[in-house]
Amino acid sequence: MASKPMSGSQKRKRKAFQEEENKKQRNSLASFLKKETMKQESEQQAVAQTSDSISESITLDVHLADNSLEPSTTSLSSSNTEDLVEKNEAGPNSSSYMYGDISASEIHGTGPTGTWKRSFKESYFYRVMANGETVKREWLIYSGTTGSVYCYICKLFAKTKTAISLHGIKAGAVCPMRQGRIDEKLASQMNAERQYWRDILKRIVATVRFLATNGLAFRGHSSDCGNYYNCLEYLSEFDPFLANHLKQYGHAGKGNASYLSPSIAEEFIQLMGKQVKSYILQEVKESKYFALIVDSTPDFSHEDQLALILRIVKVDGQTIERFIGFISLDDHSSKNLEEIVLEALKEMEIDIKYCRGQSYDNASNMSGCYNGLQARIKQHAEEALYTPCAGHSLNLVLNETVDCCRDSASYFDLLQKLYNFLSSSTKRWKMLQDTFAKNKKRLTVKRLSDTRWSARADAVAAVKNGYKEIIAVLRNIGSDTETKALTRVEANAIASQLDNWETALHTVSWNIFMTTELSMTIRVTWSSLSNGLQLCVTGYRLSLQLFTK
Structure with missing residues (x-):
């Protein structure tokens, strides 16, 4: 049943009662605040009368x-x-x-002086x-x-x-409470927290230095599955302090300080790199004079990078080469290379006028006597003598020497065809590996290189040591009816060339030549005339032995 509505008289009485109660509360609050204010003023006045300073x-x-x-x-x-x-x-x-x-x-008081x-x-x-x-x-x-x-x-x-x-302290006395602080517990907590993170950073820095020194990758597809995190987990097995940290902060996520993120590792790498580079530049500046070595090569991501190396003679007479770093390269023109090299030396505060030597490969943009990089560097340092790269020059000479002989050129072309034929199919490559394994031989065919003479030596040695197995695999491919006709024809053609007596002679001859003292001597720099004469004598003796056999 609904309640009876209030009359006008009842409403007025209720309103008057509420106003009276509110008035009493306001008066009570005002009285309380007045007393508190007077008390605070009295205390402040008393404290002000008692506060002063000392020296x-x-x-x-x-x-x-x-x-x-x-x-x-x-x-x-x-x-x-x-x-x-x-x-x-x-x-x-x-x-x-x-x-x-x-x-x-x-x-x-009275003292010795009065x-x-x-x-x-x-x-x-x-x-x-x-x-x-x-x-x-x-x-x-x-x-x-x-x-x-x-x-x-x-x-x-x-x-x-x-x-x-x-009793107070008189002049010359020392306060007995000097050893304490009002925030002693807070300061102790802050020091403990600071020491905790310092101990963590020591372990992280050691891990980063180990991976960077050995050239190992830091992480895989995610931040917690690479060598960096795995090394920390390995160390935690013997370090309870680190194990507790990984348990608490191992997967804390973004926004939580743990010092385990990839960005921290990259920052430490940059700091270490700056420190090493600073040490190298200090050596260069102490030596004053230097030689410049520059070469470019594409990396795994197909981005061309320019490698900058400085060769110096230290104060104690030791000759060393120091790698400075990689520089991104978009244009291979000699003018662009000049600008990049000069800008890099300027950033390192190294004066180009102290350059006394330069060494590059034999490409025209590097070795050109008029517009090459070596000519442009000489405009800034007249005494910067240009010396072509000995290893690159030697490889070019040996490769061109081989190409001058028709039979030798055909032989190495056959080796390249053999590698291309077997490596272009996983089935053929597996057949070759299974055949080698059956005969307990750990071999594989090698490809040639236009700039590395040692690559040809490896290719010849592989064919010589697995000659019979390679021919057998080619014959099996050529007789397989399930294989395409063109593939069978190519396999039989290569096998026939290998069965040739001249091919076998080339294999034995080149293997003897490339695995003897003569080849080893050719691969090193000719440091003196006596080494050059000894090289000629060794070549003559080897030729006599080969023809005698």
């Missing part, structure tokens, strides 16, 4: 321990403060009104900060009655009374 020169920079500053029931009564501040009839701006009679602090006296000064009650700012020491006060300095906080609130709160 830093007498080592009274006191840090109060937090365990001695717990509020007590002591109040700011006149009995506690009357001996702290001396009443003075002088005006409020008078120094005697602020500090009392400073002359009462004088103490006298009598002496000490006393407080007005300047002692201020502290000059490191930034030059002057700050008043509000927490210390001076009593002209006793001639001592007090800490009013200790005097009024400390449960455990100390010398500075009971």
Whole structure:
């Protein structure tokens, strides 16, 4: 059943009652605030009368321990403060009104050089900060009655009374509470936290240095499945401290400090790289003169990079080569190479005029006598003697020598065809590997290289050691009816060439030539005339042995 609506008289009575209650509450709150305000003003006035400063020169920079500053029931009564501040009839701006009679602090004594006296000064009650700012020491006060300095906080609130709160400290004394701090526990917690992360960083830096030194990849498809994280997990098996950290922060995610992210590892790599580069540049600047070595090569991502190397003679006479870094290269023109090299040396604060040598490959943009890089560098350093790369020049000479002989050129062309035919099909390659394994031979055919003479030696040695197995595989492919006709024809053609007596002779001859002292001598730089003569004698002796066999 619905309640009966209130009449107008009832509504007016209820409204009047609510207004009366609100008025009482407002009056009560105003009375409370007035009392609290008067109490605070009284306390502030009493504290203001008791606050003063003391000199830093007498080592009274006191840090109060937090365990001695717990509020007590002591109040700011006149009995506690009357001996702290001396009443003075002088005006409020008078120094005697602020500090009392400073002359009462004088103490006298006799020393080896005569009598002496000490006393407080007005300047002692201020502290000059490191930034030059002057700050008043509000927490210390001076009593002209006793001639001592007090800490009013200790005097009024400390449960455990100390010398500075009971008797004060006179001139020349040291505060007994100097060893404490009001934020001692907070500072201890901060120091422990700081030490924790420093210990973590030591382990992370050691891991990054190990991977970088050995040229190992840091991570795989994700940040927690690569060598970097796996190394940390391996170390954690013997390091409980690191194991606890990985358990707590191992997969914390973004926004959480763990120092385990890839960005931290990359930052450490950059810092280490800068440190190593700085050391290398210091060596270069101490040596003053240097030689420049430049070459370009594409990386795995098909981006061409220019390698910059400096060759120097150290102060102790040791000749060393230092790799400076890779520089991205878009244009292979000699002008662009010149700009890149000069800009790189300028960033390292190395003067090009101290360049005394330069060595590049035999490409026209590098070795050109008019517009090549070596000619452009000579315009900035006239004494920069150009020397072609010995290894590149030797490879070119040997390759061109082989190509001059028709039979030798045909033989190496056959080796390249053999590699292309077997490697172009996984089925053929497996047949070859299975045949080698059946005969307990760990071999594989090699491809040739236009710039590396050693690659030809490896290809010849592989064919010579697996000659019979290679022919057998080719014959099996040529007789397989399930194989395409064109493939069978090509296999039989290569097998027929290998069955040729001249091919077998070339294989044995080139293998002897490339695996003897003569080949090893050719691969090194001719450092003197005696080495060159010895090379000729070795070649003549080898030729006689070959024809005799």
